[in-house]
Amino acid sequence: MAILKAGADAGNSGLKLNVLGLDPLFIPSIYSHHIGEATNILSDEDISVEELENNIDVTISSPTLKANNMRYIIGQKVIDENIKGIEMEKKS
Secondary structure, X not given: OOOOOEXXXXXXXXXXXXXXXXXXXXXXXXXXXXXXXXXXXXXXXXXXXXXXXXXXEEEEOOOOOOOOOEEEEEOXXXXXXXXXXXXXXXXX
C-alpha cells in the first residue's frame, strides 16, 4: 500500500487539496438543489478523469433526511452553468 502525502484546506471559498506529485484540486464551496431535467448533464463516459472535479452531480438518498433523494450540483458546475447556488459558508 502506498502512502500519499497530502494537505487539505476546507476554508471559506472551497476545498483546496494538494497531493504530492499530483495537480492541486479546488472545489468551490457552492451547491444547488437541482429539480427537473438535466441542464447539460453528460453520461459518465463523456466526462474525462481530468474534468470530474468540474462535473459533480450527486443524488443523496437517506431516510433520515427531510429532503430524501434530492439531487445536488456541486462546485464549479454551478458557476459554469449559471445555476442559482447556495454558498456553503453561509449555511454553516
